[in-house]
Amino acid sequence: MIEIERKFLVKNDSYKELAFSEKRIVQGFLNTHPERTVRVRIKGEKGFLTIKGKGNSTGTTRFEWEKEIALPEAEALLKLCEEGVIAKKRYEVKVADHIFEVDEFYDNNKGLTIAEVELTDEQENFLKPDWVGVEVTGEIKYYNSQLSRNPYKDW
């Protein structure tokens, strides 16, 4: 229930041809407070409810609780969400021993692409591919909950 991950901006599209999976994600938030975000997500054909707590001082680790829920339930809950539903495509790319999740945002966040790598501990090493740029781990404005309120096009 503790998620450890690092987050980077993406410099170019070369991750696309390396991806082993692509899924459309639509998600909304029942709460966008960074200390208790409540997210409703439809990923491909599946629904999920996810609750996240506050990040640690570096923003690398964060409490996370997730349950798969039925698709019609996710669709109903999405209607209750705050304005600012996020649509994006998620690419999964294997780089050496790690999987990078690359999110290409649409609509009001078009132009933004973020890569995340999940780690088993904060000090774990990983290979940084050349399409990965500046690190943004822990920067709250890059939280999806914040992108739904203050999208990239308004920056």
Next chain:
Amino acid sequence: MIEIERKFLVKNDSYKELAFSEKRIVQGFLNTHPERTVRVRIKGEKGFLTIKGKGNSTGTTRFEWEKEIALPEAEALLKLCEEGVIAKKRYEVKVADHIFEVDEFYDNNKGLTIAEVELTDEQENFLKPDWVGVEVTGEIKYYNSQLSRNPYKDW
């Protein structure tokens, strides 16, 4: 997923000897917004996550989604909640064909007791026992989410 219920203040303690079940409830909120409350509840030995939408014009019907979750997960999620955890005892009382849920509040809401009866449609008739007083259906200040922010002792 639509909850239809009516809510009343309770005039005296006589429901207690009629109750067929008593359970302690502790609950907190990940969001107290009346249009999208997210509640974490421990009831007896079980955990629940509940999401409620906005009430209709009379406040009688409201969208509700609920999932049972493991007790340790509910305990962990309770720690993420906003300040103002609610503790109460719930008594269940059968009155003719209906079950009244009577909540006796503790701590900052001590002195407040509320009875709810769930209906299958808005026009359904039910017997109102003599310990049931003024109707408060749809009055937002009696929502538990609001009692956690603005408790009875401050009224």
